[in-house]
Amino acid sequence: MPIPIRIVALLVFASTSTSTPASAFTPTSAPAPAPAACGERETAVVIDTHTHQMHLCNGGKIERTFAVALGSRGVGKQRQGDNRTPLGRYGLGPPRASKDFHIFVPVNYPTPAQARLGFTGSAIGIHGPPRGYETLAQLAMLISQDWTAGCIAVATDADIEAVAAWLRARDVKNVRLAA
Numbered sequence: 001m002p003i004p005i006r007i008v009a010l011l012v013f014a015s016t017s018t019s020t021p022a023s024a025f026t027p028t029s030a031p032a033p034a035p036a037a038c039g040e041r042e043t044a045v046v047i048d049t050h051t052h053q054m055h056l057c058n059g060g061k062i063e064r065t066f067a068v069a070l071g072s073r074g075v076g077k078q079r080q081g082d083n084r085t086p087l088g089r090y091g092l093g094p095p096r097a098s099k100d101f102h103i104f105v106p107v108n109y110p111t112p113a114q115a116r117l118g119f120t121g122s123a124i125g126i127h128g129p130p131r132g133y134e135t136l137a138q139l140a141m142l143i144s145q146d147w148t149a150g151c152i153a154v155a156t157d158a159d160i161e162a163v164a165a166w167l168r169a170r171d172v173k174n175v176r177l178a179a
Contacts, residue, residue, distance in 0.1 A: 128160030
């Protein structure tokens, strides 16, 4: 059975890295504002949870952008098992192989301050699609809705490989998740 054109277009758009925000592709009468995702001189991964975009920021400039899926219950993680993606600034562990997601980049959640406030949880990270999702239709479904248990997921193995290579090349150790 052929894959519907709009699913293929969605997958191609979401898996194509660009420094142009998704809002620039929305027809408007005024030009889209410049992205404010990266802080001045910031080198970090920045997740805009509102637009579902992950920006790779180097020296305050966006080098690449990826569409992402988040926790199935939204953002604001506070408890183990709440299926929410945390908000805040966290350290990143080194990218590692994962039997479930190809590559997994650990996010050091909760911070010590959050733990003192009673926040719980672990195994939060940035990763690729789960094993067993290889067709275009399956991959398109993964980025069209939030499905993770609190992680940040890119659409394809190629996307997470590019993220991991970028992190290693720049020795990036931080992620900022903003609403």
